[in-house]
Amino acid sequence: MFNIFKKNASQTIEHDVVPEHIAIIMDGNGRWAKNRKMPRVKGHYEGMQTVKRITTHASQIGVKYLTLYAFSTENWSRPKEEVNYLMKLPVDFLASFLPDLMKNNVKVESIGFIEQLPEHTKEALYKVQRETENNTGMKLIFALNYGGRKEIVAAVQLLAAAYKNNEIQLDDIDEERVGQALFTRDYPDPELLIRTSGEKRLSNFMLWQTSYSEFVFDEKLWPDYAPEDLDHAIHTYCKRQRRFGGLNG
Numbered sequence: 001m002f003n004i005f006k007k008n009a010s011q012t013i014e015h016d017v018v019p020e021h022i023a024i025i026m027d028g029n030g031r032w033a034k035n036r037k038m039p040r041v042k043g044h045y046e047g048m049q050t051v052k053r054i055t056t057h058a059s060q061i062g063v064k065y066l067t068l069y070a071f072s073t074e075n076w077s078r079p080k081e082e083v084n085y086l087m088k089l090p091v092d093f094l095a096s097f098l099p100d101l102m103k104n105n106v107k108v109e110s111i112g113f114i115e116q117l118p119e120h121t122k123e124a125l126y127k128v129q130r131e132t133e134n135n136t137g138m139k140l141i142f143a144l145n146y147g148g149r150k151e152i153v154a155a156v157q158l159l160a161a162a163y164k165n166n167e168i169q170l171d172d173i174d175e176e177r178v179g180q181a182l183f184t185r186d187y188p189d190p191e192l193l194i195r196t197s198g199e200k201r202l203s204n205f206m207l208w209q210t211s212y213s214e215f216v217f218d219e220k221l222w223p224d225y226a227p228e229d230l231d232h233a234i235h236t237y238c239k240r241q242r243r244f245g246g247l248n249g
């Protein structure tokens with residue numbers, strides 16, 4: 001149980017409970033740069049600074065899993081220079097972020113079709129995953145080359161192969177088994193999903209896992225997103241009543 005509004009007594013809600021798993025669609029980097037007449041890649045660079053601030057804050061307020069949508073399976077269709085920049089970004093960024101991650105006891109993991117990423121991107125990611133693997137605090141999960149539909153297709157293929165090899169029967173395929181075939185098998189579903197930049201869609205993010213997540217949309221562009229905005233999203237989440245198809249108590 002955390003009271004995350006210590007600074008402002010008028011906003012204090014005694015029972016704000018920080019969600020265990022928060023997932024964020026970090027959107028608006030390009031528009032942030034465009035507004036400043038800068039190249040889009042500058043927005044991606046600034047977006048990475050926001051990743052640092054939000055990760056540190058989330059780990060300090062007691063979030064257990066923070067999943068960040070960093071690159072979708074559809075983002076390959078962007079101009080080559082932008083894709084190249086995005087694939088290089090983890091190389092510098094993750095190295096400079098490592099001291100903070102160690103200090104905050106954060107463990108980096110990833111979901112998505114990681115093997116298909118360029119060698120240097122994969123290496124940077126695997127390196128930070130190795131370096132932080134014994135950390136016991138928040139899990140920071142980068143969704144990289146991630147697509148919800150392709151994830152489900154891969155799960156169906158896995159289950160079909162297991163059936164064909166007589167490892168499972170048809171009746172064994174239930175929600176639990178499907179969940180175990182997804183990239184997110186080790187994580188609880190996110191209670192809270194945040195999307196920045198005013199867009200109100202999932203863009204192929206965690207289609208299965210967000211079936212009962214609360215969605216909070218923020219108009220701010222990702223490079224401008226601040227720790228207080230995360231607190232505000234959690235506060236909004238805490239005021240919602242989750243019913244899971246049932247009735248109010």
Ligand code: IPE
Binds near residue numbers: 026027030
């Ligand atoms: C989100 O920002 C980052 C990625 C998708 C990699 P965008 O690059 O989508 O920014 P906008 O939506 O064009 O402003």
Ligand code: IPE
Binds near residue numbers: 070075203
């Ligand atoms: C979603 O943002 C993907 C990431 C944030 C990584 P997009 O900017 O790619 O989504 P659309 O194209 O607006 O739906």
Ligand code: MG
Binds near residue numbers: 027028029
């Ligand atoms: Mg976008």
